[in-house]
Amino acid sequence: MxxxxxxxxxxxxxxxxxxxxxxxxxxxxxxxxxxDLVKKGVLLPEKLVxxxxxxxxxIKQEGDKLRIGALALNSDVAExxxxxxxxxxxxxxxxxGASQQIRNMATxxxxxxxxxxxxxxxxxxxxxxxxxxxxxxxxxxxxNRMHAIFGASESCIAVHPSDMCIxxxxxxxxxxxxxxxxxxxxxxxxxxRLPGDTPQRDNTLERGELITAVELPKNNFQRxxxxxxxxxxxxxxxxxxxxxxxxxxxxxxxxxxxxAMGGVAHKPWRLTEAEKLLxxxxxxxxxxxxVAQKAMQGAKGYGHNNxxxxxxxxxxVEALKTAAAKA
Numbered sequence: 001m002x003x004x005x006x007x008x009x010x011x012x013x014x015x016x017x018x019x020x021x022x023x024x025x026x027x028x029x030x031x032x033x034x035x036d037l038v039k040k041g042v043l044l045p046e047k048l049v050x051x052x053x054x055x056x057x058x059i060k061q062e063g064d065k066l067r068i069g070a071l072a073l074n075s076d077v078a079e080x081x082x083x084x085x086x087x088x089x090x091x092x093x094x095x096x097g098a099s100q101q102i103r104n105m106a107t108x109x110x111x112x113x114x115x116x117x118x119x120x121x122x123x124x125x126x127x128x129x130x131x132x133x134x135x136x137x138x139x140x141x142x143x144n145r146m147h148a149i150f151g152a153s154e155s156c157i158a159v160h161p162s163d164m165c166i167x168x169x170x171x172x173x174x175x176x177x178x179x180x181x182x183x184x185x186x187x188x189x190x191x192x193r194l195p196g197d198t199p200q201r202d203n204t205l206e207r208g209e210l211i212t213a214v215e216l217p218k219n220n221f222q223r224x225x226x227x228x229x230x231x232x233x234x235x236x237x238x239x240x241x242x243x244x245x246x247x248x249x250x251x252x253x254x255x256x257x258x259x260a261m262g263g264v265a266h267k268p269w270r271l272t273e274a275e276k277l278l279x280x281x282x283x284x285x286x287x288x289x290x291v292a293q294k295a296m297q298g299a300k301g302y303g304h305n306n307x308x309x310x311x312x313x314x315x316x317v318e319a320l321k322t323a324a325a326k327a
Contacts, residue, residue, distance in 0.1 A: 070109030
């Protein structure tokens with residue numbers, strides 16, 4: 001561990017100002033990922049700005065949108081009545097993530113900001129363009145069983161680790177941020193980035209911006225939803241492949257659909273073209289297999305993770321079947 005300064009922000013503006021003044025400062029809330037990164041020497045902040053006292057924990061209905069504060073705990077969100085009833089896919093995804101102890105500490109904003117769990121990123125003796133740009137991607141020709149099959153580049157094949165974010169991208173969430181230039185809204189699908197030539201940039205936040213809340217629009221996905229997480233063990237483990245599926249079924253016909261995957265890309269992977277194939281069609285396993293085939297267009301394995309090319313479409317079919325069967 002390195003020595004660092006520690007300050008507690010008294011207001012969102014104070015937090016933003018503190019980060020703007022110090023280019024090597026970092027926000028800290030629950031610390032469930034940041035503390036690990038500091039311990040491993042992956043991040044070396046000279047100052048930590050504690051934001052846990054900020055009034056950003058509330059979960060409330062605002063018109064036809066649900067607003068979830070960035071400091072709301074994952075466990076509180078997962079069990080909140082409005083989330084369980086109106087956005088059950090989010091509740092299921094949160095309950096599939098980490099352990100109960102970690103969910104009791106982790107925040108919504110922190111979950112969105114967590115870094116990849118790629119072992120080459122965490123091992124400072126190994127090359128990693130995400131940790132140290134220009135050093136190469138150790139996973140590209142190394143042991144890459146957990147790595148991406150969509151949207152990767154020669155610079156990075158790491159995957160985003162969050163379960164919560166898979167549900168948020170499927171549900172058309174919007175991220176509210178505050179920064180030195182004022183407030184802005186970011187569609188969740190545009191919040192995280194693919195690696196390209198700059199894998200060190202995980203998201204589209206600008207320096208000094210603070211996530212204040214996430215907004216979820218009203219939807220018709222209260223009944224036929226499922227979050228499938230395929231992992232090495234049922235306890236605390238990150239996804240090999242995960243699928244968030246939400247269907248609006250009326251009289252046996254799919255009126256609307258949302259479909260997203262985790263464990264397969266550098267960002268939560270929304271399957272918009274596959275969703276289009278579902279809409280207006282009667283429920284059938286044959287349709288779900290067609291959708292899975294459509295969803296896999298452009299997928300590429302890197303050796304040890306080639307099994308995902310079969311696991312992913314099978315998981316899509318299973319998630320859709322389970323969602324459709326729910327009453």
